[in-house]
Amino acid sequence: MTSTVPVKAAKVTLEIVDTLRQLNGAGVSEIAQQLDKPTSTVYDHLQTLEREEYLVKEGDKYYISTRFLQLGNQARSRKKVFEISRPEVDELAEKTGEHANLMIEEHGLGVFLYKARGSDAVQLDTHAGMRVPLQTTALGKTIMAFRSRSEVEGVLDQHGLPKVTENTISDPDELFNRLDQIRERGYAYDDEERVNGMRCVAAPITNDDGRAIAAVSISGPKSRMQEERFTNEIPERILRCANVIEVNLTYS
Structure with a gap:
């Protein structure tokens, strides 16, 4: 059966990526505040995205990586x-x-x-x-x-x-x-x-x-x-x- 219900975790991940795009890089707290999400939730998503090489971290800020260029x-x-x-x-x-x-x-x-x-x-x-x-x-x-x-x-x-x-x-x-x-x-x-x-x-x-x-x-x-x-x-x-x-x- 095909579901039309959004997967919550995937939706949050995409919201984080889009927020990073809009802000041109940001830290955990800034993203959490922007999305009104718990800092711990945002941190877990950021860690996963960085581990999978979709984000890079410079200092305290995360940025979208060039891996998105390949997809685009x-x-x-x-x-x-x-x-x-x-x-x-x-x-x-x-x-x-x-x-x-x-x-x-x-x-x-x-x-x-x-x-x-x-x-x-x-x-x-x-x-x-x-x-x-x-x-x-x-x-x-x-x-x-x-x-x-x-x-x-x-x-x-x-x-x-x-x-x-x-x-x-x-x-x-x-x-x-x-x-x-x-x-x-x-x-x-x-x-x-x-x-x-x-x-x-x-x-x-x-x-x-x-x-x-x-x-x-x-x-x-x-x-x-x-x-x-x-x-x-x-x-x-x-x-x-x-x-x-x-x-x-x-x-x-």
Whole structure:
């Protein structure tokens, strides 16, 4: 018989790992306080994770180990879209000098699968594996635009519409109006909706049914993403890139 009841010990272990990720390392007491768990319980979990080489200890603090890189790389390599998109994303970054990104949707969140950095790209917090609310990025919005309304409503029920900057969409009616525009246009804009001072253009990578399985984008500082470049040059590059990836996915 299949059980849907979470295993408590496994759940605590995962909560500890996620807390360490958020805090970028922490001691036993800090984690216990953060999770409202007994110090002895947290300590036992930390010891087990360290013994199995999923954590490293430096002084009094524990950190996530590089063993998670192996798991992440294996998960990413299972995504056919990653292998096919990577050279195209690299080319986008090289030709524009900006950040080029590949995103998928997983559990109702946008997951950065790959990022290439051009010669002029500014420092950003994005990295492979980073998860963000879909509506906060051009990538996420273009994925939602090429999904069914019921799927999008499911995402809203699960995660809501958290506001990250003043420009983040936080109203469902506004979101669905914006998704209609994206479908008609074929690509999405992000105008300082996740990071102040940054703009982004994204296009969907769709399957034979027209459903978005991923999205690609170019992001850069607002000062360089202006006028003709923002409204024509970058969108044209993004659409060409998405089309090449779709063709390669179909015939690979």
